[in-house]
Structures are given as C-alpha cells and as structure tokens.
Amino acid sequence: MRSVLIVGAGQSGLQLALTLREHDYDVTVMSARTPDEIRGGRVMSTQCMFRDALQHERDHGLNLWESQTVKVEGLGLSIAGPDSSRALDWFCRLDDYAQSVDQRVKMAGWLELFEQRGGKLIIHGVTTADLDSLSSMYDLVVVAAGKGELVGLFDRDDARSPYSTPQRILSVVYAHGVERRPEHPEFAAVRFSIIPGVGELFMIPAYTLSGNCDILFFEGIPGGPLDCWDDRPEPQEHLNRTLELMRRYLPWEYERSRNAELTDSKATLTGSYPPVVRKPVGELPSGNIVLGMADVVVANDPITGQGSNNASKCAAVYLDRILQRGSEPFDRQWMHGTFETYWDYAQHVTQWTNAMLQPPPPHVMDILGAAQHNEAVARRFVNGFCDPSDFQHWFMDPEKAAAYLASVGADRANSG
Ligand SMILES: Cc1cc2nc3c(=O)[nH]c(=O)nc-3n(C[C@H](O)[C@H](O)[C@H](O)COP(=O)(O)OP(=O)(O)OC[C@H]3O[C@@H](n4cnc5c(N)ncnc54)[C@H](O)[C@@H]3O)c2cc1C
Numbered sequence: 332m333r334s335v336l337i338v339g340a341g342q343s344g345l346q347l348a349l350t351l352r353e354h355d356y357d358v359t360v361m362s363a364r365t366p367d368e369i370r371g372g373r374v375m376s377t378q379c380m381f382r383d384a385l386q387h388e389r390d391h392g393l394n395l396w397e398s399q400t401v402k403v404e405g406l407g408l409s410i411a412g413p414d415s416s417r418a419l420d421w422f423c424r425l426d427d428y429a430q431s432v433d434q435r436v437k438m439a440g441w442l443e444l445f446e447q448r449g450g451k452l453i454i455h456g457v458t459t460a461d462l463d464s465l466s467s468m469y470d471l472v473v474v475a476a477g478k479g480e481l482v483g484l485f486d487r488d489d490a491r492s493p494y495s496t497p498q499r500i501l502s503v504v505y506a507h508g509v510e511r512r513p514e515h516p517e518f519a520a521v522r523f524s525i526i527p528g529v530g531e532l533f534m535i536p537a538y539t540l541s542g543n544c545d546i547l548f549f550e551g552i553p554g555g556p557l558d559c560w561d562d563r564p565e566p567q568e569h570l571n572r573t574l575e576l577m578r579r580y581l582p583w584e585y586e587r588s589r590n591a592e593l594t595d596s597k598a599t600l601t602g603s604y605p606p607v608v609r610k611p612v613g614e615l616p617s618g619n620i621v622l623g624m625a626d627v628v629v630a631n632d633p634i635t636g637q638g639s640n641n642a643s644k645c646a647a648v649y650l651d652r653i654l655q656r657g658s659e660p661f662d663r664q665w666m667h668g669t670f671e672t673y674w675d676y677a678q679h680v681t682q683w684t685n686a687m688l689q690p691p692p693p694h695v696m697d698i699l700g701a702a703q704h705n706e707a708v709a710r711r712f713v714n715g716f717c718d719p720s721d722f723q724h725w726f727m728d729p730e731k732a733a734a735y736l737a738s739v740g741a742d743r744a745n746s747g
Contacts, residue, residue, distance in 0.1 A: 343625030344475030484613030
C-alpha cells in the first residue's frame with residue numbers, strides 16, 4: 332500500500348486525503364488544529380463554490396451539508412454611481428446552484444470523516460525540520476498548508492506572478508438577519524458590487540455553525556476608505572463599521588442589512604496577502620522533495636471567489652495523477668507534470684482574477700453594461716465563475732469581446 336503524507340487540513344488537503352482513502356492508500360494528515368479547535372476558531376474564508384467544484388465533492392460523498400445549505404441560485408452585479416445611485420444593477424440565474432459551507436463546519440467534519448475512513452490524523456503544526464525527518468518515511472509528501480509559513484519551501488514564479496504586494500485589504504463578517512434583494516426575493520444570490528476606485532462588496536449566502544446566514548465581504552483598494560481595519564476592531568465594532576460603509580457607498584444593500592447581527596463571536600476576519608504563483612516542488616535540507624498544492628502554489632486574490640473552487644479542482648487533478656502513477660516513484664518530473672496539468676486550468680483563473688483587480692477597461696464595461704439588457708451576455712458571465720477558462724474566449728481580450736457582443740446582438744450599435 333502506497334503511503335502519502337498530507338500537511339494541512341483545508342479544502343485541498345482533506346479532499347485529496349479522503350479521496351485517496353477510497354483507493355486504500357495509507358494516508359496521514361497533519362493538521363495544526365483539532366476538529367473542535369477548528370469549529371471554535373475564527374472564520375477563514377467566504378468559500379463560495381460553484382457546480383464543477385461541488386461536483387467533485389458529490390462524486391466522493393463529501394457533500395455532507397448540501398441539503399441544509401442555502402442554494403445560491405444566481406449572481407447579481409451592481410456598480411455604484413455618484414450620489415449613492417446605481418450606474419448598473421442586474422441579476423442572472425446560474426445554470427446550477429453554488430453553495431458556501433463555512434470552512435469551520437466543513438473542515439472539522441471532514442477531519443472526523445477522514446478518521447472514520449481509516450486515515451491517520453496527527454495534530455501538529457509542522458515545521459520544515461519536521462518535514463525533513465518525516466519525508467523519507469512516505470512515498471509522497473504533499474504540502475497543502477494554504478498561505479502558512481511552509482510556503483517558504485516553494486520559490487516564487489516571477490513570470491507567473493505580476494504582483495508583489497496585496498491588491499486588496501479584506502474584511503469579512505458573517506451575519507444573520509440580512510434580507511434578500513427585493514428585486515428577486517425568491518432567489519438567494521451572490522451580489523457583487525463595485526465601488527469604482529474604492530473596492531468591492533460581496534454578499535454571499537452561506538451555511539455556518541448556527542445555520543444559514545449571509546457573509547458581508549469587503550475588498551478595499553489599499554490606502555482607500557475601505558482600508559480601515561488596522562486597529563483589528565472587536566466583532567461588534569467590525570459589523571457596525573461594515574454597515575456604516577455599506578450605508579455610505581451602497582445604501583440599497585445597507586437597507587436590507589440594517590438588522591444584521593453577528594452569527595457568533597468569531598465571525599469576523601481581516602487581512603491581506605499578495606497574489607502569487609510558486610514553483611511546485613519544494614526541496615528540504617536533506618534533499619528530499621515535496622509537492623505543493625492549491626493555495627501553496629497558486630494563491631489568487633479572492634476577488635473572483637475561486638480559491639476553494641481551485642483547491643477542489645487541484646485535489647481532483649492530483650488524485651488522478653497519483654492513481655495513474657501506480658507503483659512508479661513520485662519523482663521531480665512527475666511532480667512538475669502533476670502541477671502543470673493543474674496549471675493548464677488554473678492559469679485562466681489566475682489571469683482573470685489578476686485582471687479583475689484592475690479598473691475595468693472599456694471592453695469589460697461594455698460587457699457588464701450589455702449584461703443588463705442581454706440575457707445571453709449575463710448568463711455567460713455569471714456561469715464563468717464555475718469555469719473561468721471560458722473567459723479567455725471572450726472576456727479577456729477587447730477584440731474577442733467585441734466579436735462576441737456583436738454575435739449576440741449586444742454590441743453598442745444594437746444596445747440601447
Ligand atoms: C477573505 C477570503 C474570502 C474567500 N472567498 C472565497 C470564495 O468565496 N470562494 C472560493 O472559492 N475561495 C475563496 N477564498 C479562498 C479559499 O478560502 C482558499 O483559496 C482555500 O481555502 C484554499 O484551500 P487550501 O486547501 O489550499 O488551503 P487552506 O484552506 O488555507 O488550508 C490550509 C490548512 O493548512 C493548515 N496549516 C497551515 N500551516 C500548517 C502547518 N505548518 N502545519 C499543519 N497545518 C498547517 C491551516 O491551518 C489550514 O487548515 C477566500 C479567501 C479569503 C481569505
């Protein structure tokens with residue numbers, strides 16, 4: 332039986348661990364925290380996942396919360412205009428619903444399931460020295476430790492990393508008591524609001540420790556008015572400040588959120604990190620090598636809500652590659668090939684996400700404006716969150732965008 336050590340109990344590491352157990356691999360997971368510590372800890376993400384990523388979970392019986400979790404049936408986009416007006420505001424249904432299960436719920440539950448499925452769990456915050464002494468005991472070591480310190484093992488890939496500083500300051504609050512948009516009360520939806528020159532607000536229906544809720548997630552341009560969390564406010568003050576910012580910049584979203592209450596005392600998060608792509612093979616002092624996965628190797632800004640989706644897809648690719656390898660060694664060449672198979676897809680997510688961090692260029696404004704009147708455009712945009720590799724064919728390039736808009740009768744000459 333081949334043995335695999337996975338460091339990090341997040342979306343990617345646990346999905347890979349649980350799916351390898353189905354094939355009787357001898358799998359050890361090292362987690363910095365116990366399931367109860369994860370449940371009792373701070374929120375970590377907004378983790379909205381779309382159909383393709385959710386399907387990987389369904390395929391392996393990992394969708395333990397699907398029936399009780401609110402179905403995100405659509406996505407709406409607004410652009411704030413001057414004087415609290417809306418320059419743009421539209422909504423479109425997704426072809427298949429998305430869902431967000433609080434990672435505190437999911438990772439704690441998956442860790443317990445992993446042990447039930449015969450996996451070995453070691454609770455320990457792993458250091459490079461630990462890895463060095465452990466690595467020769469396993470056929471393969473995978474580092475799935477997110478944005479933690481072990482990323483230092485993996486060199487930055489400059490050619491694939493255009494940014495070296497954080498592009499957004501992040502602020503998250505989980506709340507009960509947010510009402511649905513009056514324009515589509517029958518549908519729970521992600522609402523994506525752009526405040527030009529200031530940042531973005533995402534409102535994401537989700538499932539947390541106390542049931543369904545809504546997440547209020549601000550992405551602030553550094554140095555601007557949403558970059559206001561350096562004092563690490565207490566949770567209630569964090570919520571109050573969030574609502575005040577909504578009242579000022581997005582009053583229509585504030586109106587349905589004015590009765591918001593924190594879901595729990597650990598329901599807030601602030602932070603920032605530079606988006607980065609890293610080389611996939613880490614070398615330990617002994618010369619042994621380890622393979623990085625998901626956020627360790629591709630950490631995009633969460634502005635497009637893709638990191639958990641990517642983590643799920645990365646786990647699916649790595650599973651296939653490990654199974655295909657049979658009893659051959661997991662050597663450097665195999666590790667590079669495994670990452671490049673994932674990168675074939677992930678590069679499109681990174682390029683789209685990096686583009687969304689910039690002020691929208693004219694062709695993107697044309698697309699977002701056309702979507703208000705043209706169902707085909709709106710539908711293609713919202714379903715792109717499920718598979719962003721589609722954006723290369725129309726969204727990412729002014730000429731392709733113009734050709735697509737003309738093909739669906741949504742070019743400027745026809746829109747009105
Ligand atoms: C504010 C915010 C909002 C987001 N919203 C979305 C969204 O809506 N949709 C989406 O798809 N993605 C979203 N993401 C991104 C998503 O959360 C991550 O990309 C995803 O969780 C990455 O999964 P992972 O397995 O690579 O790492 P993680 O989920 O970070 O898991 C890594 C695990 O490793 C553990 N660990 C770290 N170091 C060590 C160590 N030395 N020893 C042992 N364990 C260790 C950590 O404690 C953690 O449990 C968001 C991220 C942020 C910050």
